[in-house]
Each structure stands twice: as structure tokens, then as C-alpha cells.
Amino acid sequence: MAEEKGRVCVTGAGGYVGSWLVKLLLSKGYEVHGTVRDPGDEKNAHLRKLDKASENLKLFKADLLDYSSLLAAIEGCIGVFHVASPVPSGAVPNPEVELIEPAITGTLNVLKACSEIRVKRVVVVSSVTAVLLNPSWPRDKVKDEACWSDKEYCRATKNWYHLSKTAAESEALEYGKKNMLDVVTVCPCFVFGPMLQSTTNTSSLFLIKILRDGVDVLENRLRHFVDVRDTAEALLLAYEKPEAEGRYICTSHNMRMKDLAEKLRSMYPNHNYPKNFTDAKEEQVLSSEKLQKLGWNYRSLEQTLIDSVQSYQDAGLISKD
Numbered sequence: 001m002a003e004e005k006g007r008v009c010v011t012g013a014g015g016y017v018g019s020w021l022v023k024l025l026l027s028k029g030y031e032v033h034g035t036v037r038d039p040g041d042e043k044n045a046h047l048r049k050l051d052k053a054s055e056n057l058k059l060f061k062a063d064l065l066d067y068s069s070l071l072a073a074i075e076g077c078i079g080v081f082h083v084a085s086p087v088p089s090g091a092v093p094n095p096e097v098e099l100i101e102p103a104i105t106g107t108l109n110v111l112k113a114c115s116e117i118r119v120k121r122v123v124v125v126s127s128v129t130a131v132l133l134n135p136s137w138p139r140d141k142v143k144d145e146a147c148w149s150d151k152e153y154c155r156a157t158k159n160w161y162h163l164s165k166t167a168a169e170s171e172a173l174e175y176g177k178k179n180m181l182d183v184v185t186v187c188p189c190f191v192f193g194p195m196l197q198s199t200t201n202t203s204s205l206f207l208i209k210i211l212r213d214g215v216d217v218l219e220n221r222l223r224h225f226v227d228v229r230d231t232a233e234a235l236l237l238a239y240e241k242p243e244a245e246g247r248y249i250c251t252s253h254n255m256r257m258k259d260l261a262e263k264l265r266s267m268y269p270n271h272n273y274p275k276n277f278t279d280a281k282e283e284q285v286l287s288s289e290k291l292q293k294l295g296w297n298y299r300s301l302e303q304t305l306i307d308s309v310q311s312y313q314d315a316g317l318i319s320k321d
């Protein structure tokens with residue numbers, strides 16, 4: 001029988017990363033309060049089918065901009081995983097309202113509720129987009145947790161999602177210091193792997209498009225990848241390890257897009273792959289050494305790709321050849 005671990009809250013429980021985290025927490029014996037914007041929506045039905053969900057998962061209707069709804073979900077919890085944040089899949093006409101406000105105010109609302117309830121630790125899901133966009137970082141130096149995206153640069157280059165995650169993460173760590181709240185942040189890179197939810201999230205859609213639509217032109221950029229199940233493990237480690245502190249970059253593999261398309265072609269030759277790749281500027285490699293020192297391991301990229309493709313095929317999103 002699983003050991004009882006206490007009650008924790010996961011915001012954005014019905015999303016891609018949130019769902020895998022809830023599944024992992026339930027399997028480890030945690031009781032989970034999951035926040036979703038609409039508990040009655042069919043898109044959250046998969047949560048109730050998870051092992052142990054009937055006994056140990058309670059869903060709460062909460063919006064990041066509604067403090068009292070978050071407080072009600074966090075009440076009675078000893079830990080919180082703040083996963084919810086808008087992840088755009090296309091153009092963002094009004095970035096302040098659509099991205100920046102929910103990311104920053106939403107994070108501060110979660111943290112204030114955590115202070116009020118006196119939770120022991122909060123793990124905030126940030127992103128490598130809060131690390132990468134730093135034009136002053138030395139070109140030949142691996143980017144580690146000391147590297148922060150430059151908010152002014154994000155704004156000037158209209159990288160609104162990068163700005164939302166950078167501002168939310170820096171405010172979270174600052175809030176923790178000022179208010180004696182134990183806040184740890186995790187910055188995942190591009191997350192792939194099987195989907196538990198029935199709707200398609202942005203990072204999965206990126207891979208699906210490469211396999212399905214035959215994207216004509218793709219920038220041959222160096223990208224970093226991590227499996228969604230390894231991301232959930234990283235979040236749990238950041239919560240459970242007493243020595244965890246500050247931020248943790250979460251990346252397993254890096255590859256240029258052309259090499260990723262070639263790898264997929266060798267595994268699944270019958271799909272339409274991008275025909276042309278444009279040159280991309282040199283980009284530095286990211287390091288997850290700090291997370292690995294905490295005890296984090298990850299699976300192979302091949303395994304992630306095989307399980308992703310299987311999941312998209314099972315959902316009827318790509319053909320079965």
C-alpha cells in the first residue's frame with residue numbers, strides 16, 4: 001500500500017503537465033486538490049479516471065485572477081504546485097490581458113494564499129523561456145540557473161510568453177524571500193511525451209504539426225526537450241527534497257530541428273516532414289546539472305518520441321503508419 005504523504009494542491013490540474021503531475025502524486029500516496037477552471041467540462045474528465053482519483057482527488061473551480069477561489073483550493077494543503085499559466089499557441093493580440101496579468105497576478109495570488117494557509121513549500125512551474133533570452137550572457141558559456149531572460153529585451157522583441165514567465169518566476173522568488181515562504185521554481189524546456197488530456201496542448205501540437213501537416217519551412221533552431229513524465233518527476237523532487245532551493249532548469253536533450261525531423265523520419269518514414277529549414281543563430285546549450293544533483297534522471301529521447309507518436313495515433317491526431 002502506498003505511504004500517505006499528506007494533501008497538496010495542483011493548479012492547472014487538467015492541463016498537459018498538470019495531469020501527469022496529479023497522476024504521479026496520486027500514485028505516491030498524496031491527496032490532491034486540483035484546480036481547473038471548469039470542473040464540469042468534458043476536457044477534465046480524464047482526471048477522475050486516474051488511479052486513486054475517486055478516493056484522493058478533489059477538483060476545485062478556480063481562476064488565477066480570483067483569489068478566494070484559489071484560497072478555497074489551497075485550504076488544508078501542506079504543499080502547492082503552481083502549474084497553471086496561459087500557454088499561447090498562436091498570435092497574442094492583447095498580451096497584457098491574455099498572458100502577463102494571469103501569469104504575474106495569478107502567481108502572486110497563489111503565493112499569498114499559500115502564506116495565508118502557511119503551506120510548507122510551493123513549487124512554481126516556470127520555463128526555460130525565463131532563462132534563454134539574455135543577450136548579455138557570454139556566447140561560449142553554458143546557460144545555467146544564474147541566467148535570466150532580460151525582461152526589457154523580451155518586451156522589445158515582443159516575446160510576450162517569455163516575458164510572462166520571466167516576470168512571474170522572478171516575482172515568485174522575490175515574494176518567497178520577502179515573506180519567508182519556501183518557493184522553489186522549475187524551468188522546463190519543450191515538453192513532449194504522451195498526453196493524458198483529450199485536448200491538445202501547445203508543445204504537443206508543435207510535434208504533431210511536424211508529423212501531420214508537413215510544415216513547409218522550419219527554423220533550424222537548437223531546441224531543448226524533456227519528457228512530460230520526467231518533468232512531473234522533477235516537480236516532485238523539487239517538492240520533496242528538503243535541500244531544494246531557488247530555480248532548477250529541467251532539460252534532457254538538445255537537438256537542431258533538422259536533426260529532430262531526420263530522427264523522426266528514420267523512425268516513421270511515412271509522414272510529411274518539413275522540406276526546408278532556414279538558418280538559425282547560434283544558441284547556447286542549457287544545463288540541468290543542478291536538478292541532476294538533486295537526484296533527477298530522465299528517459300531517452302527515442303522513448304519519448306515513440307510514446308508521443310503512440311499517444312497521437314491513439315487519439316486519432318495522426319495516421320497510424
Ligand SMILES: NC(=O)c1ccc[n+]([C@@H]2O[C@H](COP(=O)([O-])OP(=O)(O)OC[C@H]3O[C@@H](n4cnc5c(N)ncnc54)[C@H](OP(=O)(O)O)[C@@H]3O)[C@@H](O)[C@H]2O)c1
Pocket residue numbers: 011012013014015016017018036037038062063064065083084085086087102106125126127128165187188189190191192201202203204
Ligand atoms: N509544455 C511545455 O512545453 C512547457 C514548457 C515549459 C513550461 N511550461 C509551463 O508548464 C505549465 C503547464 O503548461 P502545459 O504545457 O501543461 O499547458 P496547458 O495544457 O495549456 O496547461 C495550462 C494550464 O493553465 C491553466 N490556466 C491558464 N490560464 C488560467 C487562468 N487564468 N486561471 C486558471 N487556470 C488557467 C489552464 O486551464 P484551462 O484548462 O482551464 O485552460 C491549463 O490547465 C505552464 O506554466 C507552462 O508555462 C510548459
